[in-house]
Amino acid sequence: MLDAHLKKLRARDDISAAEEQAIRAGVREVIKVPADGLVVRANQPLEVCTILLSGIAARQKDMPDGKRQITEIHVPGDFTDLHSFTLKRLDHDVVALSACSFAVLPHKYLEQITETQPHLTRVYWFGTNMDAAIHREWVVSLGTRSALARMAHLFCELHIRLGIVDLTRGDSFDLPITQQELAEMIGITPVHANRTLQELRKNGWLEFAGALATIKDLEALKRAAEFDPAYLYLERGRR
Amino acid sequence: MARYLLHLHNRTGHTRDDEGLDLPDVAAARDEAIRSIRSILSSEILEGQMDLDGRIDICGEDGETLAVVRFSEAVQLKAEA
Incomplete structure (x- = not known):
């Protein structure tokens, strides 16, 4: 289920069996979202993060005139909204562009990871830095x-x-x-x-x-x- | 909402719209055509040219042409004599 996510992480660093287990243990549920379905609505309080398992998703900003700007595309394996762990709300929507499935991990569990898995925490910090690099590009x-x-x-x-x-x-x-x-x-x-x-x-x-x-x-x-x-x-x- | 196909014709060639856009009415489709022409012309201007010889045909899903928007309708040119 998390194969793509682990491949993405392992493309840039070693992830130990214990770290893999720590990630897998955090998945509380898997949700399916139809094409054009909203996964996260901007400025709503958030207590979970989502990893994209299948499908194509995006971060988007809706404009008052009905237009929207997509600011990043997400492919399977992406931790779509890990930044919500510290932001607690997002200034943008996360939307499924095609039918998608996501693994849901509670912020509380991620907090435990930051306390017990320092290397994995840095790997995820690296991940949000990489999202910022994509935004810059x-x-x-x-x-x-x-x-x-x-x-x-x-x-x-x-x-x-x-x-x-x-x-x-x-x-x-x-x-x-x-x-x-x-x-x-x-x-x-x-x-x-x-x-x-x-x-x-x-x-x-x-x-x-x-x-x-x-x-x-x-x-x-x-x-x-x-x-x-x-x-x-x-x-x-x-x- | 209905699906409108916006086919583009200009000197560069013809681009068929096979995907279409869901819009409330023909007026909204015209607005979208105007926006598209401006988008294309603005790219041309950045390359140092602007070709107003073109049009977008707005068609319904059955292929019937509902409106035609010429490139020249999308912009006003102003220049001192």
């Missing part, structure tokens, strides 16, 4: 990259993040989200996102159709995105 995308480069960058990032949890098949991966949601990640409209995907397809770099992404020319896609994976901290080491 998305800010850079929104502020400096063209729509084409932003889209290319997003697919390069997903290729790596899904690869870490063994959810890629060569250069293909399932991505059960809409063009509208892609648009909301990179700050353009759905029609513009459709056009941008068409350009990537015409260039022979990327196909995205029927919830399946296939990277046709990874090097060209990376060049177009000016993609440097350093912000994903892929190196293993003691945290």
Whole structure:
């Protein structure tokens, strides 16, 4: 059940059997959320955190005019809202973009982990730092990259993040989200996102159709995105 | 709510909308088309060009064209003579 989560952690550090057991013992329940279902509503008091087990989820900010900005996409294995452990409410929603399942861990249990598992605590601190690094890279995308480069960058990032949890098949991966949601990640409209995907397809770099992404020319896609994976901290080491 | 397909045509090519958007009415679909044209043109301007020769066809799920929004309707150009 937590396989993807453990793969993600072990891609960056050693996780002992005792630490694995400590994580597994914290799961109080598994919840299923349908596509477009809200997992966390902004500014509501929170007492639990959720790990994404399957599906694609996102952090989003709703705007008064009904638009929304997706600020991070979540793939299986992500500790979707670990930051709520210290924040106790979130300034954003967490939403399931496709049908999702989540493991639920109480804040009280995580508090015990911080008291009994210092290394695991640092591993999770590292995890929230990495989320911040991803946010920074998305800010850079929104502020400096063209729509084409932003889209290319997003697919390069997903290729790596899904690869870490063994959810890629060569250069293909399932991505059960809409063009509208892609648009909301990179700050353009759905029609513009459709056009941008068409350009990537015409260039022979990327196909995205029927919830399946296939990277046709990874090097060209990376060049177009000016993609440097350093912000994903892929190196293993003691945290 | 109804599903509207927004097909884009300009000098770069034709982009069929196979996904569509759920919107309350044709007026909302027109607003979305205007927003989309502005989004596309703003990208072009950052590249130093702006091509107003284009349109978005708004179609219902049965394929019937309900409205056409031309790129030129989405922006007002002002320049000193």
